Amino acid sequence: MNIGEIARRAGVSRSTVSYALSGKRSISPETRARIQAVIDELDYQPSATARALSSGHTHTLGLVFPPASSHYTDMQLDFIGSLVEAAAGFGYDVLMAASIGDGDKGLRRLVAERRVDGAVLMEIRLDDARVDYLSEAGFPFVTIGRTGRPEHTRWVDMDYTALVGSCVRHLAHLGHRRIAFVNRSERLFRAGYESAHRSLTGFENACEQQGVVGAAYLCGDDAASGEDAIGRILAADPATTALVTVNEAALGGLYRGLAAHGREVPLDFSVTGIALSRWATAVTPQLTAADVSAAEMGRAAVELLLELLATPDAPPRHVLLAPPVSLRASTGPAPESGN
Amino acid sequence: MNIGEIARRAGVSRSTVSYALSGKRSISPETRARIQAVIDELDYQPSATARALSSGHTHTLGLVFPPASSHYTDMQLDFIGSLVEAAAGFGYDVLMAASIGDGDKGLRRLVAERRVDGAVLMEIRLDDARVDYLSEAGFPFVTIGRTGRPEHTRWVDMDYTALVGSCVRHLAHLGHRRIAFVNRSERLFRAGYESAHRSLTGFENACEQQGVVGAAYLCGDDAASGEDAIGRILAADPATTALVTVNEAALGGLYRGLAAHGREVPLDFSVTGIALSRWATAVTPQLTAADVSAAEMGRAAVELLLELLATPDAPPRHVLLAPPVSLRASTGPAPESGN
DNA sequence: AGCTTCTGACGAACCGGTTCGACGCCGAGG
DNA sequence: CCTCGGCGTCGAACCGGTTCGTCAGAAGCT
Known part of the structure; x- marks a missing residue:
């Protein structure tokens, strides 16, 4: 069920199938139709792995947890869900990287083994080694929260x-x-x-x-x-x-x-x-x-990261959220003193 | 920073580097040391993508959400966290697949594009099309929850x-x-x-x-x-x-x-x-x-799935959890009737 | 008719690993 | 001394795509 099989059945070369699929070169309508028919018949989907190897990008974003955290708060978990949905909306998958144990080993793996095109970092510290590491490595990333020197990085944060x-x-x-x-x-x-x-x-x-x-x-x-x-x-x-x-x-x-x-x-x-x-x-x-709003943060993070992947040299953008305080039932006038 | 570069610097062939890394053939101690030195010096990590392409497995597990759900419960979210940690413990990453919109398109992509070695399905229904699809496709998977006919699938569930x-x-x-x-x-x-x-x-x-x-x-x-x-x-x-x-x-x-x-x-x-x-x-x-215990379910799901990947023909195993009822402060004797 | 240009398809190289078959070398056995 | 076997290494093929250079044939121009 690989591209060669499709090419053989359609009576064309592998490259022609590839071009028909990507549209990067013109293909005659008849040839295109013949190829499409074979693809539909066999329910062919190109291998994401092979595509990643040759094209150089995985269409996957990494979501990185801090090494120390083994207990997630609701806010973080909601954020994960919304990030996944936002990424899916752009045709990207999300790879979860748990960096358990020693240092930023999980992060290193993600970056050095080139599993993802870019990373989203959660649980940022004012002085964060992971940010320094990624910056030096020139690896595209967005942080949720800001470090103490946030000018040159891209981030989404609550105020x-x-x-x-x-x-x-x-x-x-x-x-x-x-x-x-x-x-x-x-x-x-x-x-x-x-x-x-x-x-x-x-x-x-x-x-x-x-x-x-x-x-x-x-x-x-x-x-x-x-x-x-x-x-x-x-x-x-x-x-x-x-x-x-x-x-x-x-x-x-x-x-x-x-x-x-x-x-x-x-x-x-x-x-x-x-x-x-x-x-x-x-x-x-x-x-x-x-x-x-975890959903809003997730969406913003994905947008920032995809922007960065598309135009690496654009000046860094930030998103600072400050939702209004909703008045509910837990606050009232101060009790009179002396009572 | 690819295997060819390592080979060149160590003065050996690419295959020798590969064997030194995998240990699948014997390598002389001197050669091995020389290769290791180059690897350490360059901080080389083999590309996960290339490895996946040639070896045929991605060392990644897929976690599949149901199409309809856009709102996650805490239990589900806790489960995700524990699944990721459990998978990381075995050297696996977790890819989140959100199936938004029409049908099981997200799932199809995961399977047909061969992004993952196996899948974990959440939010199981008594009659679940995704289970049928994966079963027919012969794709390895474990469900969280049981369908109405749970005999032939592998699952983790609460009783x-x-x-x-x-x-x-x-x-x-x-x-x-x-x-x-x-x-x-x-x-x-x-x-x-x-x-x-x-x-x-x-x-x-x-x-x-x-x-x-x-x-x-x-x-x-x-x-x-x-x-x-x-x-x-x-x-x-x-x-x-x-x-x-x-x-x-x-x-x-x-x-x-x-x-x-x-x-x-x-x-x-x-x-x-x-x-x-x-x-x-x-x-x-x-x-x-x-x-x-979401943590327990996550761990069990990963174990079941990895078992399945290792020995595809072993009889299906199930895990049925029934944690004890913890007595706290919200129950007491029935109030006397007529009061 | 002759020359250029454009279109559509092909073949080969490449991405970065893994793995199989082959082969040279060295020590052991007859 | 010659042969056999094992160890260590190499080269080539392969995984499944993408992309570049090339080229045949049709179309456009004078």
């Missing part, structure tokens, strides 16, 4: 700084004066995970600007850690009346912790943050939050 | 019938006599999605066996639908005191609906079901549920 700032302002306008910030896990923060750092910056800046007292906490990416974080927050400052979080996995635990400490949302305590709308609407009361 | 049965028995032993079942969406059920059907069977059988009154409901895969389902359940039979669900995406809505109708969990109403432990622990009170 965490601005979004967390919006949340703080929202709370400040409601009269809250002592606000906690529940960040991602200590491990991720220590590793330099960019969204954790930019979120914190946004929190600190906004608190200062609004003249409110802010206290930032790290919190593991699970419900139990969220519950624990509430304990720490209220122990440190019982007068806290609101929190902002970027840790959607801990959200359920945060609510539970508040209930356990007798704080009713949103009467006694307001909660807001950044989350997938799926999570924001799953909790009771529903979360007032900036709804991140 | 939904048994698990839902366990949940019903648990409730019956607590004294509940009127139990509702919240299934997946009508669309999925109509499409013949196997877990929805097998769950229902398990529910009906167990109710009959336990002599309790069971009422089954379909429910969209989101929080709002869950809230709505509670309304329907209590309207149809206000005396209902417990529910079993396999719809984890609706879980938050179910809780909210119960609260809205003045039912306190677990005092007035017990909730149980099948869910990722991530979701089960995210709600308040935490859900008594059979914790599904």
Whole structure:
């Protein structure tokens, strides 16, 4: 079922079949029809592997996970789905590269063995060795999130700084004066995970600007850690009346912790943050939050990467997303002090 | 940076380099060392594409989504992650095939263009055209879930019938006599999605066996639908005191609906079901549920598929998982009737 | 009619590996 | 001393496409 077989049955040469298929040279209508008939009859599809070898591109994009992560958040997983769909829309497949274990071995394989035409990197750190590696190797890539020096790379990111700032302002306008910030896990923060750092910056800046007292906490990416974080927050400052979080996995635990400490949302305590709308609407009361759109990020990432493959020398483009904060039921006026 | 370059620099033929790399023929220690030195110096990695073309296998597994689904559940997404990690552990990559649009075009491409050595099919229906197609084509595959005639295929599945049965028995032993079942969406059920059907069977059988009154409901895969389902359940039979669900995406809505109708969990109403432990622990009170393990399913699927690739004629193996029901805080004794 | 130009098809080389058959060399056995 | 066998290496063919150079024949021009 290879091209030679088609050529033989159609009574033409292999190259003629190839040209008929690609349209890169003109073929007489009769010949083309004869070839097409044979192709239809045998249900022939050219081998992707052979095509990749000779043409030099695989029509596949690589999606790279960080070495350390073995636990995926919903946001990441949604992003994967949307990336695959977006890529399929352009006729590209997506190859998942898990870099487990030592260093960036998985990435090296992807690049050095030339399995993909370009790569999408997730879970970017402010100082990311993978970005340096790909830049030096001249391998086309797009990052989800920015490094500390984002000028020369192509990326798609959420504007965490601005979004967390919006949340703080929202709370400040409601009269809250002592606000906690529940960040991602200590491990991720220590590793330099960019969204954790930019979120914190946004929190600190906004608190200062609004003249409110802010206290930032790290919190593991699970419900139990969220519950624990509430304990720490209220122990440190019982007068806290609101929190902002970027840790959607801990959200359920945060609510539970508040209930356990007798704080009713949103009467006694307001909660807001950044989350997938799926999570924001799953909790009771529903979360007032900036709804991140994994689908939008996936589409943008694919578009950026294909642009790069088509025109490698075009100046780098970036996409910075800042979805509006959806008002739901988890925030309200600050309780009157002294009550 | 190809094999010819290595051969030239090491002063040997290309085939010698190939044999040194694969170890399929003996090479003298000196020659081997010389070749290795050149390889190390140039950081040479053989092209995956060329290797695939000549060797006939791609060292890649395909992961196939159903055409209709554009919205992923957490369980599916977790499964993807674990599949990728499991495959990586065996040196395989995973290619994601989104079959958007018409029929099984995406699947055809995967198979006909020979992009992958074998495929994993998700979201299996009782009567699944993709399974028939792959079977006829003689293409190696493993399904997540079973079709209606599972004898001759290889699959990994949860024992939904048994698990839902366990949940019903648990409730019956607590004294509940009127139990509702919240299934997946009508669309999925109509499409013949196997877990929805097998769950229902398990529910009906167990109710009959336990002599309790069971009422089954379909429910969209989101929080709002869950809230709505509670309304329907209590309207149809206000005396209902417990529910079993396999719809984890609706879980938050179910809780909210119960609260809205003045039912306190677990005092007035017990909730149980099948869910990722991530979701089960995210709600308040935490859900008594059979914790599904996406990681275990991913690993099992890869193992089954690699077994099949290694020994195509071995009799088909299956893996049926039935995790125990974890007792948490969402179930309790039935409220005394008349109260 | 003679010359150029254009069209449509062919053959061969190439992409970068793997694998088979052959062959030279060296040591062991008769 | 000659033969046989095994080891180590080479050359060539092959996997299934793409693409370049070439060329025969038809069409266009003077």
